[in-house]
Amino acid sequence: MIDKFKILLASSSPRRKEILQMVGADVRVVSSNAEERIYATPEETAVKNAEAKALAVKDKAKSDEIILAADTIVVFNGKVLGKPVDEREAVEFLKKLSSNYHTVITGFALLFPSGKLVSGLETTRVKFKRMSLKEIEWYVETGEPIDKAGAYGIQGIGAIFVERIEGDYFNVMGLPIGKIYDILTLETRLL
Numbered sequence: 001m002i003d004k005f006k007i008l009l010a011s012s013s014p015r016r017k018e019i020l021q022m023v024g025a026d027v028r029v030v031s032s033n034a035e036e037r038i039y040a041t042p043e044e045t046a047v048k049n050a051e052a053k054a055l056a057v058k059d060k061a062k063s064d065e066i067i068l069a070a071d072t073i074v075v076f077n078g079k080v081l082g083k084p085v086d087e088r089e090a091v092e093f094l095k096k097l098s099s100n101y102h103t104v105i106t107g108f109a110l111l112f113p114s115g116k117l118v119s120g121l122e123t124t125r126v127k128f129k130r131m132s133l134k135e136i137e138w139y140v141e142t143g144e145p146i147d148k149a150g151a152y153g154i155q156g157i158g159a160i161f162v163e164r165i166e167g168d169y170f171n172v173m174g175l176p177i178g179k180i181y182d183i184l185t186l187e188t189r190l191l
Contacts, residue, residue: 002023002024002025002181002184003024003025003026005025005026005066005184005188006026006028006062006064006065006066007020007025007026007027007028007065007066007067007068008027008028008029008030008057008060008061008062008065008066008067008068009027009028009029009030009068009069010030010031010032010053010054010056010057010067010068010069011029011031011032011053011068011069011070012029012031013070013174013175015153015155015173015174015175016070016173016174016175017029019170019173019174019175019177020068020175020177023177023181028065030057030060032052032053032054032056032057032069033056034049034052034053034055034056035052036049036052036071037049037052038080042073042075042080042103042105043105043107043121043123045071045073045080045107046071046072046073046105046106046107046121047071047107047108047109047119047120047121048107049071049107050069050070050071050107050108050109050119051069051107051109051117051119052069053069053070053071053109054067054068054069054109054110054111054117055109055111055117057069058111061111061113063113064113065113066110066111066112066113066184067109067110067111068108068109068110068180069108069109069111070106070107070108070109070174070175071106071107071108072104072105072106072107072149072171072174073104073105073106073149073150074102074103074104074105074149074150075102075103075104075105076096076097076100076102076103076150077096081093081096081097081102081149081150081151082149083146083147083148083149083151084145084146084151086146087140087141087146089151090140090145090146090151091136091137091140093145093150093151094131094136094139094140094145094151094152095131095133095136097128097131097150097151097152098128098129098130098131098136098161099128099129099130099131100127100128101125101126101127102125102126102127102128102150103123103124103125103126104123104124104125104126104149104150104171104172105121105122105123106121106122106171106174106175106176107119107120107121108120108121108122108175108176108179108180110180110183110184110187112187112188116187118183118187120179120183122167122168122171122176122179123167123171124165124166124167124168124169124171124172125165125166125167126154126162126164126165126166126172127162127163127164127165128161128162128163129161129162129163131161135161139152139157139158139161142157144156144157144158145158153173154169154172154173155173
């Protein structure tokens with residue numbers, strides 16, 4: 001049923017596009033130039049940034065497209081671990097995550113052709129195995145951690161370090177597709 005929706009994805013994330021295509025969505029991609037900001041809580045940060053991304057591309061949407069935007073952040077001990085600025089910071093992030101739980105929060109926003117904006121979030125807990133410094137440095141050298149929140153990608157090499165996941169796997173990839181589908185069907189009364 002998701003193939004009934006025309007989605008304008010306000011994201012340059014190949015993972016988000018891949019998830020939407022995997023479930024059969026009709027998706028078109030437009031990068032959003034919205035500035036990401038930090039708000040009072042990680043949850044508010046993720047949702048507000050997603051809303052800003054959706055609103056930033058509303059003039060690029062076709063009349064029958066639903067805009068979808070998302071913002072994924074990693075939280076460890078109450079602090080947001082964004083995308084590392086360099087390899088050194090990626091190593092520091094991964095040292096923190098080693099042998100520990102962290103939380104992945106994805107805020108999302110759906111902007112319907114009617115102008116209605118519906119937003120929400122999904123939270124998933126992830127535990128990393130103990131990683132040696134040699135493993136961390138090797139992983140950082142692959143280049144995968146540099147453009148990822150928390151300095152890892154669960155859908156790539158980073159998967160080998162995940163010991164446990166509590167919640168939505170696709171949320172950790174950057175798009176809680178099940179929850180988004182539920183909102184799409186509710187708001188459009190498709191089911």
